[in-house]
Amino acid sequence: MDSINSRIANELGVRPQQVAAAVALLDEGSTVPFIARYRKEVTGSLDDTQLRNLEERLRYLRELDERRASIIASIEEQGKLTPELAREINLADTKTRLEDLYLPYKQKRRTKGQIALEAGLGELADALFADPSLTPETEAERFIDAEKGFADTKAVLEGAKYILMERFAEDADLLAKLRDFLKHNATLSARVVPGKENEGAKFSDYFEHDEILKNTPSHRALAIFRGRNEGILSIALKVGDEAPGSMHPGETMIGERFGIDNRGRAADKWLGEVVRWTWKVKLYTHLETDLLGELRDKAEDEAISVFARNLHDLLLAAPAGPRATLALDPGLRTGCKVAVVDATGKLLDTATVYPHAPRNDWDGTLAILARLCAKHGVDLIAIGNGTASRETDKLAGELIKKVPGLKLTKIMVSEAGASVYSASELAAKEFPDLDVSLRGAVSIARRLQDPLAELVKIEPKAIGVGQYQHDVSQLKLARSLDAVVEDCVNAVGVDVNTASAALL
Template sequence: MTNPSTDSPVVFTPILDRIAQELSVSTRQVTAAVALLDEGATVPFIARYRKEATGGLDDTQLRTLEGRLRYLRELEERRTAILASLVEQQKLTPELEDAIRSADSKTRLEDLYAPHRPKKRSKAQVAREQGLEPLADALLATPALVPEQAAAEYVNEATGVLDVGAALDGARAILIERFSEAPELVGGLRTYVWDQGTIRSAVAEGQEEKGAKFRDYFDAREPVNKLPSHRVLALLRGRKEGILKLSIVLPDDDSGAALGEPERRIAAFAGVTHQGRPADDFLRTAVTLAWKARLQPKLENDVEQRLREMAEEEAIRVFGTNLRDLLLAAPAGTRVTMGLDPGIRTGVKVAVVGNTGAVVATATVFPHEPRKDWDGSIAALAALCLTHKVDLVAIGNGTASRETEKLVSELMDKFPQLGLTRIVVSEAGASVYSASELASKELPELDVTLRGAVSIARRLQDPLAELVKIEPRSIGVGQYQHDVSQPALARQLDGVVEDCVNAVGADVNTASPALLARISGLNSRLAAQIVEYRTQHGPFRRRTELRDVPRLGDKTFEQAAGFLRILQGPDVLDASAVHPEAYPVVQRIAKATGREVPSLIGDGAFLRTLDPARFADDRFGTPTVRDILAELEKPGRDPRPEFRTARFKDSVHQLSDLQPGMTLEGVVTNVANFGAFVDIGVHQDGLVHVSQLADRFVKDPRDVVKAGQIVSVTVIEVDIPRKRVALTMRKAERPAPRPAQARDTGKAQPGGGAQSQRGTRPPARAPQPARQDRQERGPQTPAAAPATAMSAAFQKLLGK
């Protein structure tokens, strides 16, 4: 036994080296980033204002670094705990310590610790206490021994070994445990199961009808290491719901061989060969039981856990990417908007929101069953639009959405002078917001049922500002979001929201507490303090006044100031992303060029003639000066795209209206590894399989589309019973439209941005999260079908 070396209980430098290698950057960059994170700096702050220190690591690299640092530190903590346990048990040898210190994963670490982990008294432990380990060693070393004769010497009532059979059972238990806890053997077999195993799924007895949405998996096989993440999660959900039975099949399972490959490997490891000697059958049984009773269940669980973790990691990454696209969707801006929260029996809730986001009017109309006050509803909406000069009408996409769209369409036809544009937006999370404490503080005078209409209107004006008020998991964009690790999901989504909010920045004098709370360095408490301070003292005039907010110290100011804007203050730099600490650089530029700071703002032609290196110093290097010059050219630039809307055909309202060959415009609602879902206005998203995204090979759908993007698609096939629509974005070999369906009664979509759309009346959809039914309806791959274009596309998805 040896004591663990005490020079460095947690080996830190190897962690930095490993992260640097994984990110393909230098250890110096990683060291600087880790130091900043440990000091409390946020990822957005480091990415934007500490480029010299990190060598220009961006927010994506920093998020990856942050995650790997968390994992590797947990690994070090576990390594330290294991070494301490082994010292306490007096089981730590130099060889074991070297192996533990070099273990590069939690799985490897636990394999090494397994034989020495304190455990309940197993059969093997009891057998050792009964003195049966020498019998096990003797039979393993000398198979020529007759087991019954050798065991007879160990029969002893005092030790509890009452007969020969009990002695042999104990010796066998010792060997089984020894074989099943050998680290190298376990690791090799785990790799074998991963590389050679096949997942087999079958329908549970009597579940055929109930589990129809999983019928593509009623009798399916696929190699373990080839399963894509969405299929892994679909299989696991099917089993959880009691529809599917899953098993891992190995190559020898159906061969009828006396020993499969795993047993042969165990036998080779233990030196067991069957030569007809007296103890050979005893040893073979120990080998078989080591596999069947111990290792096979354990390793299948390990492999399934690895599959789950990989699938969850990918799904969470996809969810984060889609959320980023939605949060950074184009804002309609300061346009008076009417929000409609559709309902049938309870009526359509109406809220008019002014160009500052303030609620200026609310109402409830009842155009649908049971009242059917269609004309009265149109008149009421027209009056509101005329009185408040409404520009946009945002319609929630839930129950009665299509019927409410028709209502607005007729309103626009009867009153063209109103110049309205209608847009269908997602109402995902609106009900959650309506009943929240935040909503009750923001809209205390409004009934809960009307708050949803306000949220629908505001999320069209500024998706980011409104969606940050909602728990990200309630927005609903992602693969099987309820099936993945919720803490990991929350961590990813919180990071995405933080990155998006800080990429855009916030007007400190108008931003909501929810938006301010996501600014670098701030939290809910400090955000509330800022709002309270500006309420009591009036608008902030300078960034430096933030220091007067109670509990907002120097460190917080450093982290937050660059992301908070003061748009009409005396210092023009306060409206930009230039950090206050770098104002002297701007003054230096102005002095050196003989210009006043305000005159530099927006003069791109002049600023582009300047050499950033000329103004760099020991604190602010060339990368920071380059960013400052770019910011002076377009201060406070918004990274979000220009607002525009999709065009839907007025003649297409439901699945039965679709025909192969129809070309439609739609909005991408969700992007998965196997393709993209597109809302084409029929309450059922169509699927553009990855093979149909472009006239070239596409490895990652996100290279072509993103959530919220407006795309042109052509219908390939419609499966009404299964509510599936196959679409293509390929230009070549699109099916010709059927003559009866060639008419397009939709209105033309004007080009350009938001301002060019006034006075037009196209039905449209804003970038929106996928509705819950889109995410939870089960696999998107059909069972074997005739060789139609649709079935071929879905069979590709299934991997057949």
């Protein structure tokens, strides 16, 4: 635990004692806002951003330690844990490195290499690897055994090849080197699946798309992954010269790692094939899956953090304050919904007016609105930014001219998520007798008065200020957005006399 604390302290640039104090509070069930606001003296004034990062890293490093313990137990059970391996496992600082080290000891289905080992071909593989001057076909003859499934020299040499391939492909240092090489040099290549050109027209930008993997921005990566999930695009990682007959940089690195190069000795050609197959069959697909998974995770994290920033800005938009407000929720055929709330957000009056096509009752609407404004001493007009909002804005402009004595001000308000709120259980409790469409207008009025108090009633995802929100991990997204709401409410505080139940 101390090592986790000191590692987090290093990453955040704070003292280990601050981290230890924060971890103890989190473990007791304290929330980040509570610690940030009321336990400053204990944590040495860590702010909510530092605490959120600390909480995230703590979760990751604890999961890493749990996995480390179970891997050590598993290898120990097999009787294969050496002091060197134990040291490597204890030094592993990412989940990827841990899994690479565990790969040779993982319980797998019986592979071709294992079957060959059971048939005693390990000796042949070791001999050819150690001394490439031996002739593979001659050496293989004494291992022919039809009963074990190796009826001729071709089958025997294939078995020996799989033994070496599996050994090479499970070398943790080689994996780390190749992964790093691909990460910095690979190209992400997207192609349209033949025959899907019309169906997938919205992905046409990616039908012939190549870009450097490490430079791919999150929004493009998520678009490409969505295209693949919908069966429109195929994705691959490419590197180096892909021309037939040319040696792939990955093969060169495997050869260097195990001292294999073609000097014209009897077994060199066979060993060269082992290297080529190790890359093509074993390592390339494995690493491609890993790196695409990593790209996806990174893109998801970026998309979630953009969503979180946008939500933060929206929640902390400047409130208009306690002023009587008339809200217009624009609509054409179904009319504009009108709601009037007093300075504390209490609903006073509602109406439905039809200023736009097909009814075009412009003057009648102006008369109704002027009457409502005068009756309730309205100060502000909030206009939802949905369908027909421009026409409705023009209507509000004429209303202001019509009743100059009231000194009205009109403001356009985002209505994102208002329909979700109006059909929610919370809205039904607040306004049991009010029509669903009128509840949306009430929400628009209150959003202008106090965005935070009103928007916390809506599930953050429904506010719709993010990209690809349905493509990312819903658990991670919910965790991040809930944290934003918590931090915003914590930063501003609430007026207990007017706060909604959701806000409290």
